[in-house]
Amino acid sequence: MPFVYHRIVRFPDTDAAGVVYFANVLSICHEAYEASLGDMGINLKEFFTHPAVAFPIVHANVDFLRPIYCGDHLAVSLAPQKIGLEKFEITYEMRVNEVLAAKAMTRHVCIDASSRTKQDLPEAIIHWLDTKRRDTEEAERRKSREEIA
Amino acid sequence: MPFVYHRIVRFPDTDAAGVVYFANVLSICHEAYEASLGDMGINLKEFFTHPAVAFPIVHANVDFLRPIYCGDHLAVSLAPQKIGLEKFEITYEMRVNEVLAAKAMTRHVCIDASSRTKQDLPEAIIHWLDTKRRDTEEAERRKSREEIA
Amino acid sequence: MPFVYHRIVRFPDTDAAGVVYFANVLSICHEAYEASLGDMGINLKEFFTHPAVAFPIVHANVDFLRPIYCGDHLAVSLAPQKIGLEKFEITYEMRVNEVLAAKAMTRHVCIDASSRTKQDLPEAIIHWLDTKRRDTEEAERRKSREEIA
Amino acid sequence: MPFVYHRIVRFPDTDAAGVVYFANVLSICHEAYEASLGDMGINLKEFFTHPAVAFPIVHANVDFLRPIYCGDHLAVSLAPQKIGLEKFEITYEMRVNEVLAAKAMTRHVCIDASSRTKQDLPEAIIHWLDTKRRDTEEAERRKSREEIA
Numbered sequence: 001m002p003f004v005y006h007r008i009v010r011f012p013d014t015d016a017a018g019v020v021y022f023a024n025v026l027s028i029c030h031e032a033y034e035a036s037l038g039d040m041g042i043n044l045k046e047f048f049t050h051p052a053v054a055f056p057i058v059h060a061n062v063d064f065l066r067p068i069y070c071g072d073h074l075a076v077s078l079a080p081q082k083i084g085l086e087k088f089e090i091t092y093e094m095r096v097n098e099v100l101a102a103k104a105m106t107r108h109v110c111i112d113a114s115s116r117t118k119q120d121l122p123e124a125i126i127h128w129l130d131t132k133r134r135d136t137e138e139a140e141r142r143k144s145r146e147e148i149a
Numbered sequence: 150m151p152f153v154y155h156r157i158v159r160f161p162d163t164d165a166a167g168v169v170y171f172a173n174v175l176s177i178c179h180e181a182y183e184a185s186l187g188d189m190g191i192n193l194k195e196f197f198t199h200p201a202v203a204f205p206i207v208h209a210n211v212d213f214l215r216p217i218y219c220g221d222h223l224a225v226s227l228a229p230q231k232i233g234l235e236k237f238e239i240t241y242e243m244r245v246n247e248v249l250a251a252k253a254m255t256r257h258v259c260i261d262a263s264s265r266t267k268q269d270l271p272e273a274i275i276h277w278l279d280t281k282r283r284d285t286e287e288a289e290r291r292k293s294r295e296e297i298a
Numbered sequence: 299m300p301f302v303y304h305r306i307v308r309f310p311d312t313d314a315a316g317v318v319y320f321a322n323v324l325s326i327c328h329e330a331y332e333a334s335l336g337d338m339g340i341n342l343k344e345f346f347t348h349p350a351v352a353f354p355i356v357h358a359n360v361d362f363l364r365p366i367y368c369g370d371h372l373a374v375s376l377a378p379q380k381i382g383l384e385k386f387e388i389t390y391e392m393r394v395n396e397v398l399a400a401k402a403m404t405r406h407v408c409i410d411a412s413s414r415t416k417q418d419l420p421e422a423i424i425h426w427l428d429t430k431r432r433d434t435e436e437a438e439r440r441k442s443r444e445e446i447a
Numbered sequence: 448m449p450f451v452y453h454r455i456v457r458f459p460d461t462d463a464a465g466v467v468y469f470a471n472v473l474s475i476c477h478e479a480y481e482a483s484l485g486d487m488g489i490n491l492k493e494f495f496t497h498p499a500v501a502f503p504i505v506h507a508n509v510d511f512l513r514p515i516y517c518g519d520h521l522a523v524s525l526a527p528q529k530i531g532l533e534k535f536e537i538t539y540e541m542r543v544n545e546v547l548a549a550k551a552m553t554r555h556v557c558i559d560a561s562s563r564t565k566q567d568l569p570e571a572i573i574h575w576l577d578t579k580r581r582d583t584e585e586a587e588r589r590k591s592r593e594e595i596a
Contacts, residue, residue: 008187011179011183012462014198016458017354017463021459022328023325023459030320031159031160034220044157045220048160048163048313050314051315054315056317056362058362059361060320060362116365160313166314167316171504172474197462205464208510209509211508218314255469328458332518343517343518347516348465369495
């Protein structure tokens with residue numbers, strides 16, 4: 001089953017226009033990425049706090065399809081994909097009541113955190129990428145079977 | 150049963166010192182307040198988005214007892230209390246693995262949101278305050294009975 | 299002269315990796331947009347606080363070229379461009395010590411804030427777009443003249 | 448002359464109630480603290496990014512006297528004070544058009560960042576505290592002289 005991150009929109013996510021502040025949509029996507037790593041048993045404190053190996057975001061983009069309000073129940077599905085020895089991408093779909101509200105993507109590169117030079121993705125991340133890819137493929141096969149039936 | 154808000158610490162909550170940024174501890178307390186209102190069936194979108202009646206915070210304070218890290222599982226308990234016709238206070242206790250990590254308080258005043266003049270607390274908030282007060286008293290009675298036994 | 303927004307990176311902009319949190323780079327670009335509007339005499343309180351006409355972001359993207367640290371002096375230049383009766387785009391370049399650290403883009407659509415239906419860009423925004431476009435063209439002409447000389 | 452931090456309120460500082468989000472008022476106070484350190488020549492990158500010695504906040508409180516809006520010009524004055532070998536406090540006054548809008552306080556303790564044990568304040572911080580105390584006293588003397596005259 002593909003991983004879905006559930007999250008209620010909170011007041012600090014909003015701005016004076018009355019909706020979720022645009023950059024916070026990317027933050028919520030990042031939370032989904034963290035939850036997906038945690039779901040695989042990765043220790044988030046070690047992964048994100050002054051780590052030896054880091055995965056900084058080198059590119060992000062996001063499309064906003066509908067306004068998102070305080071109190072909305074978000075379901076964020078994500079599909080990570082290896083795109084090289086040192087890189088992966090994650091695509092995100094954010095839904096409110098099954099309606100797509102935003103789509104986003106983040107591209108990450110693996111670096112040695114002190115020298116900030118590129119290095120190969122470590123085993124744990126490759127395992128996470130493989131597992132999530134299989135989950136996504138499985139979900140797509142099931143969906144296409146349902147559409148045929 | 151008193152309401153407890155559960156929340157995993159996320160990367161955007163942290164700062165370059167490697168722990169949760171101090172002001173974000175108050176934001177997480179506010180999330181607990183929102184969750185407690187939602188738990189009583191209050192519509193958070195109406196409550197927080199350009200409302201007719203608002204409950205701005207006029208005072209807040211917070212004590213930081215231990216550093217909080219990315220990935221930590223937080224349990225935030227809160228005890229709201231009516232302190233006048235137009236005012237209430239909420240005290241918060243934030244725990245990581247049952248250890249107290251922060252204590253906070255917010256004081257709220259009820260205003261007409263367009264004129265920004267004080268007004269009496271509406272029925273829904275008084276009901277929330279009464280229910281939560283009874284929950285807190287019940288929890289304290291149970292705890293003191295357990296200590297005697 | 300094209301408008302440049304100057305800003306020192308602050309501790310709340312950072313995350314536990316020790317650099318500016320990726321989504322905050324887009325927030326700083328938004329600050330530059332606000333500063334550019336303010337520079338044209340637009341009243342930011344009226345523009346951004348429960349306005350009748352709003353300009354929500356429908357797409358954003360950002361490339362991160364170098365890590366940005368607490369204390370860094372940022373210079374953000376921006377070039378807005380009308381791309382239709384109801385739309386404009388802004389491209390941003392963020393520099394630290396004259397070195398490009400990030401590039402970003404936001405696309406905005408003009409809506410009636412209560413019905414959330416599209417509407418034509420108002421006069422004040424068209425004036426801002428025209429002025430900024432002329433500033434950008436002037437800067438490019440000057441730059442190409444300098445390169446020839 | 449006592450140090451005053453000037454800052455325009457930006458859209459990401461606000462929430463769906465149309466005013467500055469309460470916890471962001473403390474963040475802006477922290478920015479004023481950073482600016483005051485920078486004003487004394489302290490290197491903010493070294494001070495705040497994975498430092499050997501850190502000054503975490505152990506207590507904060509804030510009173511909100513008036514709503515603060517997007518576009519408001521803030522003037523934040525601060526008065527730091529040594530309160531022990533390992534501790535200092537900073538009081539803040541935030542004004543909009545010379546009218547007090549918020550008052551706050553943060554209490555900091557000096558620790559070894561890796562062991563997180565208390566240690567004496569280093570020379571650079573004692574120098575900052577002394578200089579700012581003299582600035583504050585000087586300002587108060589001038590003010591009382593003006594009131595007499």
